[in-house]
Amino acid sequence: MAKILVVDDDPDLALAARLILQEGGYAVVEAHSSKEALDTLVRENPDLIVLDVMMDTTTAGFQLALTLRSPDPDSQYKAYQNIPIIMLTAIHETTNIRFGPDEHYLPVEAFLDKPVEPISFLKKVGELLAIRAAH
């Protein structure tokens, strides 16, 4: 059973994501801050990460993604660099960072608008896990 790490500081949103993913037949671990996310990542070694943009700060999710995908060869998260990331955003969120996958700027595989729509969410998760399994 594929294991998914859900990172969201809003427990209601984390719960919603967990319910949908469990319904889809995945094992779910939750983390509610960037710090907790990094600890859980190392402990659980998930197959996919679902990441909220705004946590302790408006861009905490972005920073976490950048830490995980750091090109630094000595990065302590090097082993986890290839775990696919789905980023949950609110398109109208009050931050001036532009949203949209940009491999040079923000290395994540997909963006989904909140509140997530269960069917398209599970579809995206399935796709990314299939790509990962094929590699």
Place this chain on the structure above:
Amino acid sequence: MSIEEPIQESVEHASAMIAALRVQQQRLTALTDVMRSVSATLDTAAVSQRLVDGLCTVLGANAAGLYLAEGARLRLQAAARAGQLCAEPELPGLLPDTQTIPQVHQGRAVLIPVSEWQPLAALDVTAITSSVLLIPFHLPPDGILCIYLPSMSEAEAEIVAFARALVDHGVVAMQHAQAHEALQRAEKQRSQFVRVVTHELRSPVVGAQSMLRAVMHSSAYGFTAEQRDILGRLSRRMDSLLDLINDLLSLAATRASDYQQPLVSVHIQPIVRETVEYLRFQSEEKKHRMEVVLPPLPIHILGTKDGFQHILENLVGNAVKYTPEGGTIRIALRREQHTARLRVEDSGIGIPPEALEQLGQEFFRAANAKAAGVSGTGLGLTMVRLILDRFGGRMQVESQVNSGTTFIIELPLA
């Protein structure tokens, strides 16, 4: 006594009068120039600077400085030197407040010999200055204009009256600028307030909607058909609420000047493609035929990427929303001589003639749009209009009920 003498005298008299009139004429021209320049800006710093520059030039002064009250002192706001702008004011930065100069405190202008003017000691214009003209400047905050004149010989009353006329005009220009700046501050605060409030409104609705969708999607609860129907209604209500909050947030952001990006050259074909792609899913669900015609040569408008995208999302989004299943949507972009012309045509429910006029008013929705049960907030076109105003663009709408609507947008090229 020869007959020439009175004539000679008259000629001299006439010449003197003409010379005096010329001086007056020059002064009036200078006065109008300064007034025009001072009134041409709504920026308080620029008004102060133009006023002191103007005074310096028109009065042939060595230097001029505008001081405004700050606590018990008067602080230099703007300074000018003869013949050049004063980048670093060489006038004293602070003066004692107006109460120490009784005439000025009583609202009168006063011309005093330089020897009596204490703060001048530090100035490099001391040697060439013989008198200092002090004119009260009544705003809130109150202030004083100090004008350093090279000679005392000129008709005193005349120059004082002349300078006062200029300064009075400067006060009015300053009041306008202050009012304008206060308005801008208020607008910015209002927008920020709306943004914060909307964000706080969004979070709980997003949380509730996320959980609701998760529960509805889950097979674990075994809902009855009626329960499922109620949950569906709840969820749709929440979608409408979120739409409203999102639109309010966008509107506030569009209006907030601190969020306004500078206008730049924007290549628009990729934005049209992206937006159509973004909305294609909804359009395909309704089995629309969507045609997009883009010219091969790049078109650049003067605007912002976000703004143009917003216009498109609204117009194409509306076309998708208000066009029944199986309808047609045509999007065409064309380059005209000075503008880019975007046409969004649909075969939708149309807009009644009486509603066309009100289109774009905040929260306005046409009766048939509401009756069709299509959700909407009536803020989309308000935003489109705001953005178009900023880009210097125009919008035209043609519509026929039950047969379709065409929006034509013209935007100045970069």
